[in-house]
Amino acid sequence: MKTPESYRKHLIFLGRRNVGKSSLFNAFVGAKIAIVSDHPGTTTDPVYKSMELAPIGPVMLIDTAGLDDEGYLGTLRTSKTNSVLYKADVACLVVDSKWTDFEDRIVKELKSKEIPFVVALTKSDLGKNRKLIELVKSKKFTYCVVSKYDKDSIDTLRLTIASVIKTEYEPPLIEDLVDGGDIVVLVVPIDLGAPKGRLIVPQVEAIRECLDAEAIPVVTKERELRWTLESLKRKPKLVVTDSQAVMRVVADVPEDLPMTTFSILEARHKGDLFELIKGLKAIKELKDGDDVLIGEACTHRSLADDIARVKIPRWLTNFTGKNVNFFVHSGREYPEDIKKYKLIVHCGGCVITRNMMLKRIEKAKELGIPIINYGVIISYLHGILDRALEPFPEAKILYEEIENAQRV
Ligand SMILES: Nc1nc2c(ncn2[C@@H]2O[C@H](COP(=O)(O)OP(=O)(O)OP(=O)(O)O)[C@@H](O)[C@H]2O)c(=O)[nH]1
Ligand code: SF4
Ligand SMILES: [Mg+2]
Numbered sequence: 443m444k445t446p447e448s449y450r451k452h453l454i455f456l457g458r459r460n461v462g463k464s465s466l467f468n469a470f471v472g473a474k475i476a477i478v479s480d481h482p483g484t485t486t487d488p489v490y491k492s493m494e495l496a497p498i499g500p501v502m503l504i505d506t507a508g509l510d511d512e513g514y515l516g517t518l519r520t521s522k523t524n525s526v527l528y529k530a531d532v533a534c535l536v537v538d539s540k541w542t543d544f545e546d547r548i549v550k551e552l553k554s555k556e557i558p559f560v561v562a563l564t565k566s567d568l569g570k571n572r573k574l575i576e577l578v579k580s581k582k583f584t585y586c587v588v589s590k591y592d593k594d595s596i597d598t599l600r601l602t603i604a605s606v607i608k609t610e611y612e613p614p615l616i617e618d619l620v621d622g623g624d625i626v627v628l629v630v631p632i633d634l635g636a637p638k639g640r641l642i643v644p645q646v647e648a649i650r651e652c653l654d655a656e657a658i659p660v661v662t663k664e665r666e667l668r669w670t671l672e673s674l675k676r677k678p679k680l681v682v683t684d685s686q687a688v689m690r691v692v693a694d695v696p697e698d699l700p701m702t703t704f705s706i707l708e709a710r711h712k713g714d715l716f717e718l719i720k721g722l723k724a725i726k727e728l729k730d731g732d733d734v735l736i737g738e739a740c741t742h743r744s745l746a747d748d749i750a751r752v753k754i755p756r757w758l759t760n761f762t763g764k765n766v767n768f769f770v771h772s773g774r775e776y777p778e779d780i781k782k783y784k785l786i787v788h789c790g791g792c793v794i795t796r797n798m799m800l801k802r803i804e805k806a807k808e809l810g811i812p813i814i815n816y817g818v819i820i821s822y823l824h825g826i827l828d829r830a831l832e833p834f835p836e837a838k839i840l841y842e843e844i845e846n847a848q849r850v
Contacts, residue, residue: 448643448712448795450492450502451607452529456552457536458544459483459508462564465590466536467505470495470600476505483508488526498604504529510544525775527551528801529794532607533559534599539570541577549583555801558606561585562599567592612796615647615711616682619833622656624679627671629664631687635749643792644704648682668694680833682707685820686749692826700832705817708790713799713815715837717807722822723844724785724812725758730765732784734758737802738772739791749816754787757823776802786813 453470455463464476464485476489489505504526527533533552537545552559561578563571567589578585586602588595620626630636630645641649645661652659657679662670664687671678671694681701683691688703695701709715728734736750747753755768771777774794780786786806791799806813814822821830831838 447492447502448791448793450500450795451498451531452502452504452795452797453495453498453603454504454506454526454530454533455536456506456509456527456533456548458510458542461508461536461538462590463508463536464489464505466534466562466564466588466596466599467491467503469590469593469596470503487522495600495604497601498607502529509548510542521778522775524551525778527555527557528776528805529774529798530555530557531795531797532603533557534603535559535561536564537561537571537574537578538563538565539568539574541574558608559584560599560602560606563587565589566595613710615644615651615707616680617651617655620652620655620657620679624655624657625674625676626652626657626659627667627674627678627681628652628659628661629667629681629683629687629691630661631664631684635686644708644790645684648704648707664690664694667691671695671699685817686753688821688826688830689824692829702830702833703817703821705790705815706821706830706834707817708792709815709817710834710837712791712794712796713788714803715818715834716840717803718788718813718815718818719831719837719841720844721785721812721814722818722841723848725762725814725819725822726848728758728762728764728766728784731767732764733767733769733782735777735780735783735786736768736770737776737786737788738770739774739789739794739799741772750789754816754819757820758787761823774798776805780806780811781809783811786811787819788813788815790815790817 455467457463459482464478467476468474471491471493475491477484485505485507491503493501495501506526507522535548561583563574563578563585566587575587584602584606586599588599628645628648630641649659660670678699681695681699683703685703685705709718736754738750750770759766788802803813821827827841828838831841
């Protein structure tokens with residue numbers, strides 16, 4: 443249960459109202475978490491439940507409101523369901539007695555978002571889905587015939603869903619950059635923004651991956667960094683710092699010692715480092731009055747000198763000299779309408795899955811909106827991105843090409 447949400451596969455139950463989504467959700471969980479009733483429109487907001495689901499592993503199950511809901515409230519519910527789609531690694535499209543335009547529309551949406559899905563033909567105990575089975579077969583969809591009263595059918599559905607989940611290569615955070623015996627210095631500021639009594643996800647992950655690689659992680663605050671480096675008998679392989687302390691750290695790390703930031707490691711681990719570097723092209727093209735979206739994947743308490751609301755706008759304004767409008771969006775649901783933005787600056791997305799982050803990047807790419815992450819932009823605006831990209835030579839070449847092209 444302690445697996446962070448960002449490591450869980452997200453399984454979403456979708457379908458029209460009253461088809462039996464919440465019943466299947468509860469059957470998977472093995473408890474009455476979501477309200478079930480014969481009244482259409484019972485589920486209004488997405489319902490989440492994290493659990494271990496063999497053979498998939500840690501999952502986040504998401505029950506949703508019916509997608510055929512009408513009226514103002516209905517539109518609100520369906521738009522919430524739509525925004526949850528960005529989280530899905532896999533979907534279970536629940537259908538009871540008939541296949542309608544709504545199912546076609548949902549399938550189209552799932553395909554366009556490349557979300558694998560299984561059609562659950564439910565309420566089989568009522569014996570009414572024979573024709574539906576033929577139809578779904580003819581459409582060549584992966585399907586399962588189920589009933590909430592038949593435990594075996596629920597087990598088959600679970601295995602079928604597991605079989606369609608994509609298992610893609612996920613670049614590690616740091617493990618492939620270090621070897622056994624290497625010393626890695628991790629710089630972790632403990633300032634007002636640090637959570638009480640613990641470290642944040644990328645810091646914990648980096649420590650764990652170093653240990654997995656049999657490397658030696660040395661954790662220090664930025665103020666003690668110089669002294670830490672002087673105390674080490676062997677030269678470290680790499681220094682990794684929190685982006686916000688990067689200027690101070692650069693000053694204390696000798697030129698011949700490679701360094702980078704947690705956010706740049708996250709850009710590769712959670713997203714697409716190349717795409718997030720390409721977005722830099724937009725910075726010098728910003729004009730007065732342009733809109734810039736600052737996206738954060740969680741709603742944390744904002745501080746007086748908040749990175750999204752104060753620091754990035756200040757640094758970007760100083761760098762460009764332009765009067766740009768900044769909009770901050772925080773939270774796991776991503777805004778549907780991002781067309782107006784000339785640039786998106788996104789956080790490292792440590793609390794969301796790689797798949798969710800890639801979807802955010804993909805959406806920006808589709809609309810032709812450049813996107814950068816905090817780590818890339820902070821190092822860039824402080825003139826040290828070439829240094830921070832040292833562990834990633836190909837990314838560094840791409841960055842140099844962008845810089846050279848803009849110089850011409
Ligand atoms: N016979 C039978 N009835 C079922 C089955 N699954 C669900 N139902 C019934 O269908 C009705 C709707 O079930 P829900 O699980 O609330 O459906 P839902 O899709 O979540 O509905 P909304 O939240 O309103 O969109 C309830 O009366 C359930 O008892 C099933 O496998 N067999
Ligand atoms: S703002 Fe982004 S990077 Fe920062 S803690 Fe939240 S999800 Fe993680
Ligand atoms: Mg429901």
